[in-house]
Amino acid sequence: MSSEIDAPAATLDLGLNWHNRFAQLGEAFFTRLHPTPLPAPQWVGASLAVADLLGLDRAWMNSPEALEAFTGNCAIAGSEPLASVYSGHQFGHWAGQLGDGRAILLGEVGTASGPQEVQLKGAGLTPYSRMGDGRAVLRSSIREFLCSEAMHALGIPTSRALCVTGSPAPVRRETIETAAVVTRVAPSFIRFGHFEHFSHTGQHEQLRTLADFVIDSFYPACRDAPGSPYAALLEAVSARTAEMVAQWQSVGFCHGVMNTDNMSVLGLTIDYGPFQFLDAFNPGHICNHSDTGGRYAYNRQPNIAYWNLFALGQALLPLMDDQQQALDALEPYKAIMPAALQRRMNAKLGLVEVEDGDAELTEDLMKLMAQDAVDFTIFWRRLSHAVTSVRAEPDEGLRQAQPGREAVRDLFLQREAFDAWAARWRERLFAQPGFDATTTQARMLRTNPQVVLRNHLGEIAIQRAREGDFSELARLQNALERPFEALPGQDDLAAFPPEWAGQIEISCSS
Known part of the structure; x- marks a missing residue:
């Protein structure tokens, strides 16, 4: 060619x-x-x-x-x-x-x-x-x-x-x-699609050349792994992809077009097209206007990543002994992704170790957030600030009228339901050995960003740029490069989205 x-x-x-x-x-x-x-x-x-x-x-x-x-x-x-x-x-x-x-x-x-x-x-x-x-x-x-x-x-x-x-x-x-x-x-x-191309066109010599290049350049440990080095490559790519998707989910990031040709063999986020960071939390949110079937909705991303890895496994089959090698290489994804996500959600909650019951605590919170369409980024940031207001006594917690607590409660319509959840969270916090609210808050503020690239923020910068004014882009870039800092004079970048933000449509042409 x-x-x-x-x-x-x-x-x-x-x-x-x-x-x-x-x-x-x-x-x-x-x-x-x-x-x-x-x-x-x-x-x-x-x-x-x-x-x-x-x-x-x-x-x-x-x-x-x-x-x-x-x-x-x-x-x-x-x-x-x-x-x-x-x-x-x-x-x-x-x-x-x-x-x-x-x-x-x-x-x-x-x-x-x-x-x-x-x-x-x-x-x-x-x-x-x-x-x-x-x-x-x-x-x-x-x-x-x-x-x-x-x-x-x-x-x-x-x-x-x-x-x-x-x-x-x-x-x-x-x-x-x-x-x-x-x-x-x-x-x-290099993408999953590179391997698919040479496999589906029967160019197996080139498929092996590509796989050897990726192993030698980026996954050298796979060369000496027991069994097939190509099965080891598939398992290594699966592990990286699992960790990446867990990070996406933890910050409310929707990729929007997770086609196999948009998936990096290094577990990198690539090809930013119709992406979006969640505003109001909706697990089934579809950010891509072209995705009429909702294939790439936020809550489907972990399963779609596995589907894509399965396609990569099929592409690598000509280099393996049998199909079972590929299936065995994919199996760890099913444990790695949810475990990685739970670790990250625990960090967002100020919890150092993962214990029994943490998954239920997280899931119950996410259900409440979805029911009340709570702003994803603002909730986690406010929760970080509120942690120093938490008390150990069972009749207090986030229910008392202190500014930090009320700022979190105000995000919910079902305040009594949230209070019940907050009591469970408070109990879990104080069960941690040596719990210190100030230290926990600092850790949470380094985990839960103040600013993310919401669609409306990007849209404002784009409109100004079209007029020849790139100052808003530079201001937004500066804040995004410091997402965990509270930057003076930048409160608008961390505020609730305006009503018109919900009308922004991002498609594959974006």
């Missing part, structure tokens, strides 16, 4: 240490090509932390050369641009060959934190664009940029985002919008 087009006339040396191991896998894995330039590029946003990760000079990031480089308007010395081919299941149906339809991998850079791939999303047509135009719009690029860095700050495995550049070039979606390019960074962008 390999072909090449002429490189841009200008070549820029970024001073990076390029390795480009994926480009050495062979021509069956990609097509070589260069980004398509965009006119009149401008800076939209940048993450200096990611610049530091790559070893780029912060001052240089403001330069015209950096702007041209990360818009795809010039060649970069040492890079080997390509678009990779993969396949996948979309909304539960086999979609056949897909691939990087609007993303171009510049290559792999050696950093102090290990190799990092650098990819331009929205950089123009590729052989895998199908009916698309190869472009990304300003709206979706801002959302991906902000959420990548927000998730990282929350401690959730994710691809990162170096910057967003914009252009007045028109792009048609539901309406005419303007083009943008987001520069994404990750140790690897």
Whole structure:
């Protein structure tokens, strides 16, 4: 599938240490090509932390050369641009060959934190664009940029985002919008769909090459594991995916389009499209307007992740002795995911260890929150502040009229039911050896964020950016990079969503 087009006339040396191991896998894995330039590029946003990760000079990031480089308007010395081919299941149906339809991998850079791939999303047509135009719009690029860095700050495995550049070039979606390019960074962008592609097309030699590359590069312990190294790889990917999904659930994050081609083999959150952080808690919330069947609803994400892992297991079967090896490798997910989620929910409740009865305590709380449509993020933050008001006496707890307690109770319509739950929580807190309310509060405030990327916050930043004002984006980015801090003058970012927020529709085109 390999072909090449002429490189841009200008070549820029970024001073990076390029390795480009994926480009050495062979021509069956990609097509070589260069980004398509965009006119009149401008800076939209940048993450200096990611610049530091790559070893780029912060001052240089403001330069015209950096702007041209990360818009795809010039060649970069040492890079080997390509678009990779993969396949996948979309909304539960086999979609056949897909691939990087609007993303171009510049290559792999050696950093102090290990190799990092650098990819331009929205950089123009590729052989895998199908009916698309190869472009990304300003709206979706801002959302991906902000959420990548927000998730990282929350401690959730994710691809990162170096910057967003914009252009007045028109792009048609539901309406005419303007083009943008987001520069994404990750140790690897290999997906479940890469394995599915070579398995379903009978290219088993390439399937083994890919699996060996992933094992040797990212899961070396699998090479010497008992039995099949490929079954060990499947089990390792399952474990990472389980931990990631547990983290999603604990912060109320909805991915929105968990197709197998959007699942990272490294257990990273990738491909931010129609995502959403929950406002009012609704376990069945569907954030993707295109998901008419609710396949990717919030409460279905753990099971969908297992479904996708099962598809990955099927893809790896040609490398295993029998089907049972794959089934055995998948089995630990069923225990790892709920255990990881319970640990995280316990942390949100200020509980250090998981004990019998904690799952019921959590489930009963979530039912109350769902019944009263309690704001997910605000509840956990208020509960963190209220913990210092908790008393050991059985007739007190969160029922007395102190500001911290009342702020939590005010979120519920069924206050007596919440009081009954709070009494159980209080008893569990005080049963912990050496319980100290101040220490527990500090720990909970480091677990329950003050600010998440709610849809309406992103929408405000997008509207301002469309008017040429990027200050709101920068302000929001600054808060999202410090999600557990109470930042002076930023109360609006942690407030209840406005009524119009419920009317925002995010689809797969986003």
